[in-house]
Amino acid sequence: MPIKIAVASGKGGTGKTTVTVTLFHYIKENITSKVQIADCDVEEPNSSIFFDDLKPIESKEVLQMIPSINTDRCSFCKKCVDYCEFNATVVIPGVGFAEVNSALCHSCGACLYACPEDALTEKSHAIGQLIKFGNNQETPLIEGKLKVGSAMQTMVINHLVNDDWLNGDIILYDAPPGTSCSVVSTVSQANYIILVTEPTPFGLHDLKLMIELVRKLNKPFGVIINKADKGFEETNTYLMSEGIEILAEIPFRVDYASSYAQGSILKNIPGDINAAYSKLISNLKNKWVHYA
Structure with missing residues (x-):
């Protein structure tokens, strides 16, 4: 280790x-x-x-999984709102609006657990990258x-x-x-x-x-x-x-x-x-x- x-x-x-x-x-x-x-x-x-002798030789994206709400399946019960500790979900039943704010989401999965209609699916969003610096011998x-x-x-x-x-x-x-x-x-x-x-x-x-x-x-x-x-x-x-x-x-x-x-x-x-x-x-x- x-x-x-x-x-x-x-x-x-x-x-x-x-x-x-x-x-x-x-x-x-x-x-x-x-x-x-x-x-x-x-x-x-x-x-x-x-x-001076190191250059970026490889990189990879850091991805965050953000839930997306399918409003065709959503019953607008607002359980996802109640479960979210970060106030990232917004549901307005009267106008049929339901959305997860990616800037506030911490990918904890609580909203997916809470939804009785299975209306949420996760999609990946890039939030940064890792960059490897090296030369011919080492990184x-x-x-x-x-x-x-x-x-x-x-x-x-x-x-x-x-x-x-x-x-x-x-x-x-x-x-x-x-x-x-x-x-x-x-x-x-x-x-x-x-x-x-x-x-x-x-x-x-x-x-x-x-x-x-x-x-x-x-x-x-x-x-x-x-x-x-x-x-x-x-x-x-x-x-x-x-x-x-x-x-x-x-x-x-x-x-x-x-x-x-x-x-x-x-x-x-x-x-x-x-x-x-x-x-x-x-x-x-x-x-x-x-x-x-």
Whole structure:
């Protein structure tokens, strides 16, 4: 079974994708070449921009089954409306109207179960796609991409994290930002969670929300403080008071930020950042052996 590691953060912009991609590099160099990234930020996946040598080589649609109501068979009893928890079905007996709103439907099947006339049938609708990135030797990145206008982020994520394209020894889930349902769908699949934060009041506030979430999910986790030398000590104080392990403190470097802006963070990694990731890998090796 692969080791599944989610990299998450309570807010956007903390460096979550930077950590995921750089961690991928160090795992590949020091632990196993069979490591993959699953980009679960399906509304705005961007891990691929940091890999010059990878191209999209295959894709497949993510389909959602949406019920359709045959009004010739429908008795307009509105039982489907009563059973629907998402207010996706609309039935107006007086004008003979019955419809399922695809934007609200979660494909739970309750309306099909409720209908006494067997008037509903399911039809497939594309809500996104999975994209495999690779080269001649390997496929290290699988990206989930939500169709514009769809609200089914969690369904695309669930397809991604369970897809057979993910077959490495270690899989890194690049989670969406925040603490919403899409984040829960991602981190709930992981053996271990790395939380990335920044030493700012906003970073600490959202880190606390994320810690509350992973504790409710009963998931083991540790914290990486990115841009750690910015002088906000309250983050370290909070983590120590809570007994939460700081996995690594990554310093801020202008040249590294410049490399990030050019999509080339894996080239010319500064020495102190290299030391931080090397220490992180050494630290994580002992943890991941329990999940192998």
